[in-house]
Amino acid sequence: MTADNRFDIQLGDILSIPMMQGAEVLAGEKGLHNSIVSVNVIEVPDIVDWVRPGEFLLTTAYTFSDDISALERMIPELKNKKVCGIGIKTHRYITEVPARVLSIANEIDFPIISIPVDVPYGDLIKAIFNKIIGEQTRTLKQIFDFNNRVRDIMLRHGGMKAIAEQIYQISRSPVVICDEVFRDSYFYCPDPKKEAQIVDDYNRLIANVFSRAPSVEPDVTGRSARVGNTKIIRYSIPIYYDNMRYGVIYLWDTNHMIRQRDLFVLESATSLIALDILNRITLVDRENVHRSTFLEKLLSSDEKEQENAIENADYYL
Structure with missing residues (x-):
């Protein structure tokens, strides 16, 4: 297991945060097991070059309001960058996420989550980081x-x-x-x-x-x-x-x-x-030494050694 994901939590875990009570998974539900390590806000079109693996991105979709096809192109790029998912506030600059965007996200298991419009970014980011640190x-x-x-x-x-x-x-x-x-x-x-x-x-x-x-x-x-x-x-x-x-x-x-x-x-x-296994090896080795010592004394030509072996047979065996 790589060190990168040992402490990660899954994206789906943040849905239990009270602020996310009104959130809805719009697409890519199978990707909710993706690891989330940080949160970022995107409101510029060239964000793809700056994202990191495991990031959960938040947006009002302002950048895409005049060109929704840009979001269609961005979703596969974010997937390739190993972004864990994207949260979109609808009813601000777009009324809904287009079906084509959702279809693309479902095809590649990339989560798109609808974020309640009244949830402040700052408070949500703080809550998510608290969740990550707590886990x-x-x-x-x-x-x-x-x-x-x-x-x-x-x-x-x-x-x-x-x-x-x-x-x-x-x-x-x-x-x-x-x-x-x-x-x-x-x-x-x-x-x-x-x-x-x-x-x-x-x-x-x-x-x-x-x-x-x-x-x-x-x-x-x-x-x-x-x-x-x-x-x-x-x-x-x-x-x-x-x-x-x-x-x-x-x-x-x-x-x-x-x-x-x-x-x-x-x-x-x-x-x-x-x-524990190593201790057992040591114990077996010690027992083997005792048995060898016992046999040497028992088969010795010295009668005292033989007597000693017989007297201490319980110890050696």
Whole structure:
């Protein structure tokens, strides 16, 4: 996951702002999941050269009132610039957004939102930035709380199954942690309906996950998994520590509700999960040393060494 979108909120989130109560999505509804990082006002025709990815643009459409075709041309350009959407105050300089403009926006999933005419730009911009900052703060708190819960599980030797349960609490999705060192898997899903949805894909995944070479890409990925006649996005979050891969977390988005910031929260704890695996490696290595020492003493020609091995067999084994 790139650093650029880890803390972003979706454009659709700003519709919950009280000032946006009278707003209406006119076109490009499928693009409401676009990330919004800032807000800007456009009332000049050459704004395209100055916009930034993730910007939500506000306009009264004054610039386009005499030449609405300019707006038709601008919409695809804004999409190419990765602008997240545009808010238009109608009933000021244009009575409505032309059908041709809405059609173009729908074709490319570019959101056009009608902004209530009585909403001041300054107040709306402030409210949107407060929303963005508030969501970012909430994400940071989620990261802090989730890492603390994982750390607490590790200190109590709660095991991977308990960590998988915590992942489910955030994602509300079936989850499996695959330990590629010990070739173990830990599945958690308390919802039988969700489990039934993904069981075939889960079985195929587990049958192959330890038989193929792990991906060298340390990034979060999402792939469509065929489930009956539908497709569910299966996310994979690699478990890395100190540039070494120890496993992977798989999530099935059965509710279509997993967001980028949810994945970021989960990704933030992967180094802790890797350390849990690393601690297990250290423990196994120590046990192997003890067993080797026991066998050396037991097979020694020195009777005292043999007696010591027998007396301390419980410790060594």
